Amino acid sequence: MLHVNSPTGRALSWQQRAASLAPALPLGLVADLGMLLVAEQPLPTGTDAYTLFLREVAQLPVVATARSLGLNDLAVAAMLAHLAAGVPATDDLPPLLDHLATRLRTLAPADVRFLHAVATQTPGVAKVADLRGLRELLGVADFQHALFDEVLAFTPALADVDPGASMQTYTADGYGGLARSGSLDAIVPSEWALPSDLVAYRFLNGELLYYGHERPPERRPRLLLLLVQLGDAMAGDLEILAKAGALALARSGLAHGMAVQVISFDAAVHPPQGLARPTEVAALVRRSGQGRPDLLRVVGHVAAHLRAQASTYSQIEVCWCVHAQFGRDERAALAQISPDLRRQARSRVLFLSPGAPIAQPGVADLLADQWVSVGSAALYDAEEQARAIQALRDLAQPRRRVPPKAAASAPQRRVVVAAPRGDPVQPLLEQGAWEAAFDLLEPRARSGDAAARRWLALLIEGERGATTFAPLGLRLRAAGLLGVMGDPRLLDPQRGDAPLGGYWCHLPAGSFWFGDAQVGQLERQSLPYAFSIGRYLVTNSEYRRFLNAGGYQQREWWSANGWPFLQASESRFKSNGRQITHPWYWADPEYNQPNQPLVGISWWEAAAYCAWLTAQGRAAGWLGANDLIRLPTALEWEYAARGDQARRYPWGDAAPSAAHANFDQTQIGRTTPVGCFPQGAAACGALDLAGNVMEWLATPEDAPSHPTPLSDVDPDAQVLLSHAAFDDDASALRCGAHSESGPFARYLDRGFRMVLIRG
Numbered sequence: 074m075l076h077v078n079s080p081t082g083r084a085l086s087w088q089q090r091a092a093s094l095a096p097a098l099p100l101g102l103v104a105d106l107g108m109l110l111v112a113e114q115p116l117p118t119g120t121d122a123y124t125l126f127l128r129e130v131a132q133l134p135v136v137a138t139a140r141s142l143g144l145n146d147l148a149v150a151a152m153l154a155h156l157a158a159g160v161p162a163t164d165d166l167p168p169l170l171d172h173l174a175t176r177l178r179t180l181a182p183a184d185v186r187f188l189h190a191v192a193t194q195t196p197g198v199a200k201v202a203d204l205r206g207l208r209e210l211l212g213v214a215d216f217q218h219a220l221f222d223e224v225l226a227f228t229p230a231l232a233d234v235d236p237g238a239s240m241q242t243y244t245a246d247g248y249g250g251l252a253r254s255g256s257l258d259a260i261v262p263s264e265w266a267l268p269s270d271l272v273a274y275r276f277l278n279g280e281l282l283y284y285g286h287e288r289p290p291e292r293r294p295r296l297l298l299l300l301v302q303l304g305d306a307m308a309g310d311l312e313i314l315a316k317a318g319a320l321a322l323a324r325s326g327l328a329h330g331m332a333v334q335v336i337s338f339d340a341a342v343h344p345p346q347g348l349a350r351p352t353e354v355a356a357l358v359r360r361s362g363q364g365r366p367d368l369l370r371v372v373g374h375v376a377a378h379l380r381a382q383a384s385t386y387s388q389i390e391v392c393w394c395v396h397a398q399f400g401r402d403e404r405a406a407l408a409q410i411s412p413d414l415r416r417q418a419r420s421r422v423l424f425l426s427p428g429a430p431i432a433q434p435g436v437a438d439l440l441a442d443q444w445v446s447v448g449s450a451a452l453y454d455a456e457e458q459a460r461a462i463q464a465l466r467d468l469a470q471p472r473r474r475v476p477p478k479a480a481a482s483a484p485q486r487r488v489v490v491a492a493p494r495g496d497p498v499q500p501l502l503e504q505g506a507w508e509a510a511f512d513l514l515e516p517r518a519r520s521g522d523a524a525a526r527r528w529l530a531l532l533i534e535g536e537r538g539a540t541t542f543a544p545l546g547l548r549l550r551a552a553g554l555l556g557v558m559g560d561p562r563l564l565d566p567q568r569g570d571a572p573l574g575g576y577w578c579h580l581p582a583g584s585f586w587f588g589d590a591q592v593g594q595l596e597r598q599s600l601p602y603a604f605s606i607g608r609y610l611v612t613n614s615e616y617r618r619f620l621n622a623g624g625y626q627q628r629e630w631w632s633a634n635g636w637p638f639l640q641a642s643e644s645r646f647k648s649n650g651r652q653i654t655h656p657w658y659w660a661d662p663e664y665n666q667p668n669q670p671l672v673g674i675s676w677w678e679a680a681a682y683c684a685w686l687t688a689q690g691r692a693a694g695w696l697g698a699n700d701l702i703r704l705p706t707a708l709e710w711e712y713a714a715r716g717d718q719a720r721r722y723p724w725g726d727a728a729p730s731a732a733h734a735n736f737d738q739t740q741i742g743r744t745t746p747v748g749c750f751p752q753g754a755a756a757c758g759a760l761d762l763a764g765n766v767m768e769w770l771a772t773p774e775d776a777p778s779h780p781t782p783l784s785d786v787d788p789d790a791q792v793l794l795s796h797a798a799f800d801d802d803a804s805a806l807r808c809g810a811h812s813e814s815g816p817f818a819r820y821l822d823r824g825f826r827m828v829l830i831r832g
Contacts (some may be wrong), residue, residue: 083107083146090150096160098153106130106156106173107149110139126170130177134496138182139189147351148192152185192351296386297326297333298418299348300375302395303362304339305603305831308579310449311425315394316357318423318447318465322392323348325469332386340364342374363697364831365582365603368403372410379417389418392468397426397446398581401435402601411439421468423447427579428716428756429457430464443468498528507532507543511551518558526561529554530573534562534751534760542751545731545739552746556614556668562748563615563668564607566686569695577605577829578713578757585712586719587778589809595719598708598778606705606713607826608759609747610670610766611682616656617667619682625654630684632785635677638817653678657819668746670766670824676786676816679704679769679825686827699832706782707772707793707811709828714763714795714808716756722806723755723762729803734764737802744799744821759826763806766824767794774813786816798822 084104088097098106108114109131116131117124130136139152156176161168299319307315323333327349334345335353339362347353379389391414393399400407414420422444424434430446437444445468451461501510510532517525529551535542542548555561561572570576584599628636639653657673658664664672683702690696705713714723724733731739733753748760755762771782774791786792796810800822804810814823 087146087150087153090147090154096157096162098157098160102169102173103153106153109136110149110152111144113140122167122170126174129174133177134182135177135180135185138185142186142189144185144189145192148185148188151188151192151351152180155180294386295329295331295388296382296390297322297331298345298375298379298382298389298391299323299333299335300371300391300393300395301335301337301357302339302366302393302399303337303360304364304366305362305579305605306365306396306398306581307362307425308577308605309575310452311396311427311579312362314425314447314449314452315423318394318425319348319357319392320354321465322394322423322469326390331390336375336378337362338366338371338374340366342366342371345378366399368400369406369410372407372414376410376414376417379414383417391418391420393420393422393440395422395424396581397424397431397434398583399424399434399436400440402582404436404439407436407439415441419443423465423468425449427581430460496524496528498525502528502532505541507547511543511547514551515554518554521558523561526555526558527573530560530562534748542732545749548749549745552668552749553666556666556746560612560614560668560746562609563612566615566618566689567693569690569693575758576608578608578755578759579603579605580709580712580757583717585717586715587708587711587809589807589811590719590721591804591807591810595809596778598712600708600712600780602830604709604831605829606709606757606759607828610761610768610824610826611679612668612747613659613665613671614667616671616674616682619685620655622685624681624685630681630688632677632680634785634788634816635675635681638675638677638788658821661821663743664821666746669744670747670761672744672766672821672824673819674824675819676704676769676792678819680771680785683827696829697832701830701832702827703782703830704769704771704825705828706780707770707777708780710762710768710770710795711808713757713759714755718756720756720808722753723759723808724753729763729806734761734797734806735799736764736797736806737800739799741799744824762795763797763808764801765797765799766822767796767798767812769794769823769825770811777811788815788817790816792816794823 084100084107087107088100088103105114105127109127114131116128139149144152156173158176160172163169299322301315301319303312303315319335323335326333333348335348335357336345337343337357337360341364343360346356348357375391379391382389420441420443422434422437422441424431424437424444424446426434426446426448428448429450430448432446434444434446445464447461447464448457450457452458498510498513501507501513510528514525514528514532518529532543532551533548533555543551552560562576563571564576565572580600581603582599582601584597586595587598588595624630625639631639656671656678659673661673680703683704687696687700687702690700690702691698696702714720720726722729722733727733729736729738732750734750735741735745744765747765750760750764753763754760770793771784772779772793773783773786774793777793783792791813792815794812794814796812797805797807
């Protein structure tokens, strides 16, 4: 008899489910791979290809993680379907094994942990759509998996009820309650009385009978409606926190027997969906938003949805997951319509903010009966993480939240999260054995190992909450190696982000301090729009794409003054009568390493690159028709450097040291690869805002607070630059320090970074 928990019985289940989405793998191979994923197995001895394959697979970190989690059958089947995707059409075993091993090596432990977290919350009988949803989740970017895993790890079970306790595996109404699909433990016992061959045949052909689920009691259920903000203001860590917070609250609602719906919104309001099954979780996780939400439209949509659901549910609770500044500009209008919304349903809000939590979000008193505030610092600071855990627990309980005390703002230091755990270099980095770690990584990186490059990026910039870092000299060596082998931190123009993610640092619309306290009082300025600024200065390798695409020969990228500057047709452009075909220091080995910041360019050359990249982004689909890349204004640059505080330097008020920036005190005497000074990060996460090179700005010298960016510059005019380069002293590192120059200057101490503006 074929028993449900026998290896063959489980393998049949895995094979049947995986084959619904991908080419079928041989049953024996499914059994061996599946059992390796769920429990430690005795391995065969020998030197044949299949034995070597099994032994290699058993040593992979992702397999060890899977075993430690106790994956359920649905998760195992999803992994097998993922591995079988694109399997070569051949009867030869070696190509098949190579394909499976390659696919396995692309998975990280974080992928499996996230898969397990979603698979275990699947209610009732699993469907093919659930399996497809799990497989889709394995296709999400590495860094997103790792962040979701990180958030879900510190997000406790928010309810005392076991979600599985309410699952029934018997039918309430006889034969009409039976089904043709389900979990193995729901198979009708009489099926096991059949000969094992017949059981296997009926199983593979979907003919086995399964118990259905008990009918719900004849009473109206309760509804938890989650409202999740996406869009420009939530880009990066805040979007991950919002989605993970929604998943945690959904678990709580499901565990308490509530129906759960989610409505996400950005510039549009998306239709409601469930959040219980993997296919629904995948839909939310994979959805990305653009633009700025219209608060009144969102509230009107929610109010209409609540009225439509009122006859179906005995009680409705609403929980918002939104930016802390959500609705601030529409406060007066919200005050008119919020009473009606709150009469229809009890409201709770999870307010999210960059850095530390905000003590009093703008519309907390209008939007909710109960609210909590969580900052993205919870992703990397243990104390903030503890506060976030308690805040989410409070939010899941039906009692009024006491507003939290204001917390000091913490820098959102860039963290490389996509490196696979379980790698032998991991303990070395954790122990601070920097040289030993580099010695292991260097040959791997030179051989093309992508994971080694990710670990090198982590060695350079450190993990969240890190207080110790590799010595500067070693960080520079690691960065130099990344430059040669391919730096995964830099922008890919086809996807609009770095391979590691996190290239853009988001700044919401808001007010901030502007000016230079050394020469006068700071003044309060505001920007009515959100934007993103590059985490790094534009590098030589990124600019090379523009050169290779013929950028200096194509008129369309150049302004009215920029094009004749290249041609040297007029002496007033001060180009010494020579046609310009590349940056001034392009051939100088002191300044032309791939991930050093580009230098020796005029204002017009920087602006032309931005115009070209805008066209690339629109063609690739990550920029809309009205979105653009350009140089930052002085207002935007200082907002990125200071955040919402009156900081003297991007990292705070601490006196500059060689740990913060590349300036004269470091005694390097030239530019360094970007991102090598993580302790000098601004609150938004941008690096090298002080030191390394001065940065061209889209602001005239005589109007530093002018909000409109320059689209061209007259050769006789002066424009602003941020003032701090590798050869400047500490006094030049102030956030408000500026220099000015004619646009034609092509010196070795100036470069640029970009801002992304959504239309």
